[in-house]
Amino acid sequence: MKIKLMMLHVTLFCFSVMPAYALEDNGIKDLRQTGKAFASVAREVSPSVVFIQVESKVSDSARTRFRLPFGDSWPFGDEFFKRFFGEPFPGIPRTPPSDKPQSEHRIIGQGSGFVFEVKDGLLSDKTYILTNNHVVENADTIRVQFQNGSEYNAKITGRDPQSDVAVIEIKASSMPAAKLGDSSKLEVGEWVVAIGNPFGLSHTLTVGVVSAKGRTSIGINDYEDFIQTDAAINPGNSGGPLVNLDAEVVGINTAIFSRSGGYMGVGFAIPINLAREIADQLIDKGEVTRGYLGIVIQPLTADLAKSFGVEQVKGILVSQVSDDSPADMAGLRQGDIIIAYRGEPVTNVGSFRNRVSLTQPGSTEELTILREGKQMTLTVTIGKLTREKLAAQTSSQSAEKLGLTVQTLTPQLAEQFGVKMGEGVVVTEVRPGSIAAMAGIEPGTVIMQVDREPVKNAAEFKRAVEKSSDDKSILLLLRRGNAQQYVVLSW
Known part of the structure; x- marks a missing residue:
């Protein structure tokens, strides 16, 4: 009886150990296969x-x-x-x-x-x-x-x-x-x-x-x-x-x-x-050769969507339309929200700009927009982008040291944030984990001064930030609602 029990114990032990060895063996095989896949890529691409x-x-x-x-x-x-x-x-x-x-x-x-x-x-x-x-x-x-x-x-x-x-x-x-x-x-x-x-x-x-x-x-x-x-x-x-x-x-x-x-x-x-x-x-x-619409666009934040009477945050906001541009002739207006281009959803500013730029000038395309809560479809003839037009439509600037992007105030944005035209720039994006984010700066904040000097547009803001680069710190005057405060950012 004792011998039988010992044999049963050994048998059970062997069965309990075998899966562990099998798993270990399979794991090594999988790693070998992964390594060989990388080696195969190297052999094929490196030449x-x-x-x-x-x-x-x-x-x-x-x-x-x-x-x-x-x-x-x-x-x-x-x-x-x-x-x-x-x-x-x-x-x-x-x-x-x-x-x-x-x-x-x-x-x-x-x-x-x-x-x-x-x-x-x-x-x-x-x-x-x-x-x-x-x-x-x-x-x-x-x-x-x-x-x-x-x-x-x-x-x-x-x-x-x-x-x-x-x-x-x-x-x-x-x-x-x-x-x-x-x-x-x-x-x-x-x-x-x-x-x-x-x-x-x-x-x-x-x-x-x-x-x-x-x-x-x-x-x-x-x-x-x-x-x-x-x-x-x-x-x-x-x-x-x-x-x-x-x-x-x-x-x-x-x-x-x-x-x-x-x-x-x-x-x-x-x-x-x-x-x-x-x-x-x-x-x-x-x-x-790049396509051209003639608009300045910005991300549609939750606050902006609410202020424009939009329940869902989707699409991008038109903050400016150039006179006599393809967008102007198609009937696009400041404050319109673009939700689709050529029948495909518009999700962010960057991808939309890329899609328009790669569209053949002279082609006719459809823009789906929201205007005052109503969906509309506009037909636009894409123009040709020149250096002059590119410079004219770039009214936002990114400050990488600070981790934020600002937009020149339009009349509508100035009214929304309770400031006058030329009294600062509005923050449109803040990179998570950046020094701007850690200082509590959020999209919608208006930056009125940089190192005690007023900034009237995005270009002035960029120059002011670059001027402060050697000091490794910058003094900003911020406006949130009716309150103003100074903030020092260091890097």
Whole structure:
């Protein structure tokens, strides 16, 4: 009997242990499969990725000890959004030392890119490479290197500073081209791979997930619809591909959020659907033609929706309509709420601007709006956006150091907030976790003064904030309702 009981005990023990071993074995197998998936992506995409080295000439009058490739200061401040070149990182070439006085000196910068379209034929032996505009915009010479070590001189096919997309070309055929995916199908939480040349380390692969989609109003480009990822990207990754597990390019790595200049878990990539449309125009025409409506728009907050008699917060608010613009001729008015464009819902300011800009000028489109609580459909003929029109319709400014965006007051907004025209700017967005948010500044707050100087519009506000950058602090006079108070923001 004792022997039988012992055998039964051993048998039960074995059955209880076996599932644990089986689970452990399955877990390792799953990890191996995941690792092999990343390795497969690297093998397929890396031959299409190039290391870009650019050289430009800068006069001695602008010379500093450590140089950015094409400028003296970070475009978004030392502690916020940084392009991928700036700190004196190891592996990033800098200005060659020279003891001789000279009127010009060379600046060398690095970035990444990838082959995205190859045209073969007797009369066309060009290979096109997609990258960021800020990588090549002021380059005198451009050199690209492939994974196999082959090197080529490149020239610029076309640049679009507004979207930060550029196409360069080399005289070579049959170069491996990366497959382009559909960034609209990308989901938050999906695995992605970043491939590039961080710190000059050629063809480096990092892995992460899609953290968010549709990031707009960040203040990096004029036209934004960023994919946010936690895949490690660093100086030198700029212009490289963000790839899904099907080895398809879904974005162009463009910028990082960093307090140190290096990876901190927040990176941004331009969706490939947007980049592809820009690149096609750059190849065909050398420039980008954008659609134009002639309106200034802003997010529809809960408070604004309530004041306009709208129960649900959906759509965007028209705060200004330019005279004789396509929007004006279509009958669009200040205070209208746009809820759909071309039959598709309008969810935020950034995506709407992108959709209009990519609409062919001269085409006739439908706008669905809410006016005084009633839904209407307007037909508008899209115009062509020029630099003058772009400057005229930009009445909002983003202050990245503070973490907020402000809007020039319109007559309707001035009346709503109980101030006179020209008596400040209204805050339209506040980034969560920013110094402005921690100071209690909310959308709808009116900023009347910056460092005791009145600000009349968004442009004056931006200049005042930039003037205070060296002091690392700023004094604001705020108005909330009928109350005014001073607030000091430091960074």
